[in-house]
Structures are given as structure tokens and as C-alpha cells.
Amino acid sequence: MSPASIEKQKAILKAALELFAEQGFHAAPMAQLATQAHVGVGSIYRYFKDKNELIEALYEEVDEALQIAIIAGADPTLSTRQQFLHLITNLIYFLKDHPHEFKFLEQYYHSPFGIDKKREKLLLDNATGRQSPFIKIFLDSSGKEIKFLPLQVLHALAFGPILFLIRDTLAGLVEMDDTVIAQVADGCWDAIKNRAD
């Protein structure tokens, strides 16, 4: 694949991310996508078999960027609490600062393929050693610093508030400054930490 082709593919993915995030999968016609990417409609189908495959490819790209952002600056020598706060703060800032990525991921996970992807990820994490950094913390500390609860419940308590708040932020219902972010991260920790501590 020539360098020009790679540029073209990137342009398509970039335009797709913007359009999908702003208008939704359904309401983002391939024609408009082509225009925004400065490409002919037909060319999109050179790089992606159909619209679904474009969505899948975009998901892989966005998810990788997210995973990298989450673990940035992680330090395993810190306390469980501090590690958790660090990861979750990374997560919040990434999602808040990348609204297109956030909206895209939300849509993706709410769509039929998203459910399957989620299930697949859980199984993969259980089967292989390559666990998400959050799962690692949860499994290591559940019953100690963290409450002894099913993994899914810990997930819900940790991520639920964040997604909720970022949704409202992007809808213009809340302002999320550094103070609020710290408060939410704190609240998430309070929800999962053992009371004894």
C-alpha cells in the first residue's frame, strides 16, 4: 500500500469518527463521509468492505488509543487507592478531551456488535493473562483494600458514574473542571473501597 493510500485511509477514518460521533451511525451517509474525507464514495469501498467493517476498524483504532491513554504514567509501587485514582483520572480526562471518541464508543457498545465485543473482551481477559489494568487491580485487591464483590459490580461502581457525568458534560448540562473530576474519582473509590480502611 502506497503512502498516499495510507493517508487516504486515515482521512476516511478521521471523517468517519467525526460524522459518526456527531450524527450517529444511521444518520451519517456514506456520501457525506466521502465529501468530508475529500474522497469519492467508491473509494471508501476500496479500503473497507462495507459500512460495518469501517465501523469495526474505527473501533479498533479508537480502543487502542484509549487503552494507551489509561495506563499512561502508571506506577505499580503506589498504593491500590492511588493506582486506582490515577487510572480513573486518566480515563476521565481522555474521554472528556476526546468527545468524538467517547460518543463513538458509546454508540458502538450500545449497538449489536458492541455487546459481542464486550463479552469477547471479558472472556479474553479471563482466558489470557492480558488483563485490563482495572481488572488487575480489582482482582488483586478484592477482599482487601477493595470490597469483595463480583467483578461486574466493581466495574459498574467505578465506571458508571464517569460515563454518566461525561454524557451530561458533552450535552452541556454540567461543567467538568479539575475539582469536579477529582470529586468524582474520589466518589468512585469510596464506592468500591472496603469501609475498614
Place this chain on the structure above:
Amino acid sequence: MSPASIEKQKAILKAALELFAEQGFHAAPMAQLATQAHVGVGSIYRYFKDKNELIEALYEEVDEALQIAIIAGADPTLSTRQQFLHLITNLIYFLKDHPHEFKFLEQYYHSPFGIDKKREKLLLDNATGRQSPFIKIFLDSSGKEIKFLPLQVLHALAFGPILFLIRDTLAGLVEMDDTVIAQVADGCWDAIKNRAD
């Protein structure tokens, strides 16, 4: 409006709830809706101006049922903690036991009209006395039994985990028994309660 007509309208709303929840707004054609409601396509347009108005009407119906379910058995003499746990447990059971309603509401609030409705509700609550029972608790106790935080943040900490978990439950990723429900409700309280208590 004749009794037969009222029955017909109910049948349309019922079919709409099921189809919208299972397939989404976009993927639920009016023709299929008509079939499922045992009604001609044209008849739907006697009762609702267009698809959007049908969605709005359905929202009003579902939201009312939800509000009623939440406040069932409320007792203002209980402690703030107990009142909160009662309300939130009501909420969890309703959403878990009414998956169609849950999926419909999720879609609605993620759609363009949903955002406006949310904003409208917030303003209404601020302007008039008719506040949601949760808002009442939050405002009464913020800074006392409950952390002094922006209303939106309290909302996020209280509702975020629940929505997250019910989504996963309906996707078949978790089993939500009475124990789990109590654990989540507890976690939500820990997230918003003042540490001093």
C-alpha cells in the same frame, strides 16, 4: 374517543415499546409495528402525527410508570440513608423487571429529543416545587449526611452504576440477584455519603 379506539391506541403503544426496545427506533419499521399491533399502517397515523410523536407519547407513558414505581412505599420519617436506599432499590427493581422500558428510555435519552427533555426536566425541577424525590434528598442533605457536591455529580454517583449494571444484566453478562442489588445500592450510598458518618 370510543372504547375500541382506546384499545387500539394502547395496542399501538404496546407494540411500539416492544419493537423499539428490541430493535431500536431506526430498525423498527412502521409496517412491522402495524402488524404487531394488529392494525393497518394507516391507522397508526390517526393516533399519532408521525413516528416522532409516537415516540414522545410513549416516553410520557413510560416515564410516568417509572416515577410511580420509584416513590412506592417512601417514608419521610426514615433516615436519609434509608430513604435513599429505598428509592434506589425501587429504581433498580423496576428497571431490571421492565427491560423493554429500560431499553426504550436509554435510547430516548441518547437521542436528540432526549437531551432536550433532560434539560427541560432540570429547569422545571429548579423552577417549580415539583422535584424528583432524589433531588429532594440531595438538596436537603448535601453538606450533611451527603457530600457537598454539585447536583449533577451526585446524580452521576448514584445512578451511573445502576444504569451500567442493568445494561450488562440485560446483555446477559451478569446475573442480578437480591444480594447484588443490595451491594450496588450500598455502593452508591458509600459514593455520596459524607465520610464523617
Place this chain on the structure above:
DNA sequence: CTGTCCGGAATGAACGTTCCGTCCAAGCTA
């Protein structure tokens, strides 16, 4: 000149909405 890549017009399917012929029940007439 030839093969490859590209763009956008053309295609066909699916959808929301409209329109019109049919049907039924209630009211009127004799």
C-alpha cells in the same frame, strides 16, 4: 500504450408517509 486506481452517476432496496376505496354503525325517513 496499458494497467491501476479513482470518483461519482446509477441501481435497487427499504423506509416513512399519504391517499383512496371499503366497511360499518348510527341516524334519518317513511
Place this chain on the structure above:
DNA sequence: TAGCTTGGACGGAACGTTCATTCCGGACAG
């Protein structure tokens, strides 16, 4: 009461639009 009229409710065929996908003529590099 029996027959006739009529207005509105009803269903579904038909319409127009929108979209994903395909296809083909041309441009450009080798």
C-alpha cells in the same frame, strides 16, 4: 320497523425520498 344515507374509521397499496453499494468511464503513472 325496515330500508336508505352518510360520515368517519380503517387497511394497505402506492409514492417519493434516502441510503448503501456497485459499476463504469476516465485519469494518471509506468
